[in-house]
Amino acid sequence: AQTVTQSQPEMSVQEAETVTLSCTYDTSESDYYLFWYKQPPSRQMILVIRQEAYKQQNATENRFSVNFQKAAKSFSLKISDSQLGDAAMYFCAYRGTLFGGSQGNLIFGKGTKLSVKP
Amino acid sequence: DAGVIQSPRHEVTEMGQEVTLRCKPISGHDYLFWYRQTMMRGLELLIYFNNNVPIDDSGMPEDRFSAKMPNASFSTLKIQPSEPRDSAVYFCASSLLPTGEGYTFGSGTRLTVV
Numbered sequence: 724a725q726t727v728t729q730s731q732p733e734m735s736v737q738e739a740e741t742v743t744l745s746c747t748y749d750t751s752e753s754d755y756y757l758f759w760y761k762q763p764p765s766r767q768m769i770l771v772i773r774q775e776a777y778k779q780q781n782a783t784e785n786r787f788s789v790n791f792q793k794a795a796k797s798f799s800l801k802i803s804d805s806q807l808g809d810a811a812m813y814f815c816a817y818r819g820t821l822f823g824g825s826q827g828n829l830i831f832g833k834g835t836k837l838s839v840k841p
Numbered sequence: 842d843a844g845v846i847q848s849p850r851h852e853v854t855e856m857g858q859e860v861t862l863r864c865k866p867i868s869g870h871d872y873l874f875w876y877r878q879t880m881m882r883g884l885e886l887l888i889y890f891n892n893n894v895p896i897d898d899s900g901m902p903e904d905r906f907s908a909k910m911p912n913a914s915f916s917t918l919k920i921q922p923s924e925p926r927d928s929a930v931y932f933c934a935s936s937l938l939p940t941g942e943g944y945t946f947g948s949g950t951r952l953t954v955v
Binding site for chain 1: 874883884886889897930932934942943944945946948949951
């Protein structure tokens with residue numbers, strides 16, 4: 724079964740600085756998708772960024788970028804120029820393809836709570 | 842698009858009572874998921890539907906939990922009878938698969954069973 728591990732329960736960053744959140748996963752599938760979700764205190768789950776495993780190029784969305792290392796099964800999120808509004812829980816998630824074993828289920832890590840200091 | 846709509850936002854009920862959570866997915870999405878979030882277990886998939894048909898309900902904890910999707914625009918998750926350990930945030934999400942897009946989540950229902 725696929726698993727997702729986030730080893731940092733909490734992280735802190737100074738406003739305007741850069742922070743990297745770690746995520747590792749375990750799978751026997753060769754094709755899959757990876758995601759980072761943000762959950763602010765409002766509890767809404769917001770998609771931050773996504774990566775397709777067959778693409779070697781790391782995804783980027785404005786101040787958010789990932790470092791995807793397929794062989795190492797690592798998928799870290801980098802937040803540049805951190806803002807107070809970035810304070811939230813961040814969840815790493817994995818989904819296989821419909822033709823793989825996970826049948827479309829989105830599997831989440833336990834999350835990392837990010838604090839941003841002014 | 843109004844996104845995935847869940848109701849109620851908060852629910853407080855007494856142990857033993859029936860609870861019904863509701864979800865309206867995004868129009869055109871043919872997959873619907875119910876997740877439960879607790880501090881201890883994180884986000885867990887309870888059940889998901891494809892074209893209104895339940896595909897995988899292995900995450901449903903007990904027979905006290907049931908879910909239905911009578912049409913493409915509505916789903917319910919029912920707990921009968923409710924217990925204090927059912928207290929959690931319940932999320933509904935919808936998606937178009939097999940695209941690589943992530944799921945769109947509703948704002949969740951916080952259930953408290955006293």
